[in-house]
Amino acid sequence: MSSERYLNHPTFGMLYQVSPGNNGRDIYATLYAQKMFFLVEVRQREIFFEVIPYLDARxxxxxxxxxxxxxxxxxxxxxxxxxxxTFL
Structure with missing residues (x-):
C-alpha cells in the first residue's frame, strides 16, 4: 500500500491527497476543514494549486x-x- 501524501498550501495549511487525478494533477483537500478541494500539479520547482468544487473532486x-x-x-x-x- 502506498503511503499518504501531504502538501502545505501557503494560505490554507496542510492538504492531504484524496485521489490521483488526470494529466499529472492530483486531488487534495484541506486537512482540517475538508471543505476545500484542489487540483495540484507538482513540477520540478513549482507547485500549482487550482481550487475545484466539491462535486468535481468527488x-x-x-x-x-x-x-x-x-x-x-x-x-x-x-x-x-x-x-x-472524505465524501460520505
Missing part, C-alpha cells in the same frame, strides 16, 4: 475508484477508505 475520486476496481489495484482499499472518510 466525481474524480469515484472515477479513480472505478479504475482501481477494474485493474484489481493493491491500493483499492486505501482509495476506498479515503473516499468514505
Amino acid at each position: 466525481n474524480q475520486a469515484e472515477l479513480n475508484l472505478q479504475k482501481a476496481r477494474r485493474k484489481g489495484s493493491a491500493d483499492l482499499s486505501k482509495w476506498d477508505n479515503l473516499f468514505k472518510q
Whole structure:
C-alpha cells in the first residue's frame, strides 16, 4: 500500500491527497476543514494549486475508484477508505 501524501498550501495549511487525478494533477483537500478541494500539479520547482468544487473532486475520486476496481489495484482499499472518510 502506498503511503499518504501531504502538501502545505501557503494560505490554507496542510492538504492531504484524496485521489490521483488526470494529466499529472492530483486531488487534495484541506486537512482540517475538508471543505476545500484542489487540483495540484507538482513540477520540478513549482507547485500549482487550482481550487475545484466539491462535486468535481468527488466525481474524480469515484472515477479513480472505478479504475482501481477494474485493474484489481493493491491500493483499492486505501482509495476506498479515503473516499468514505472524505465524501460520505
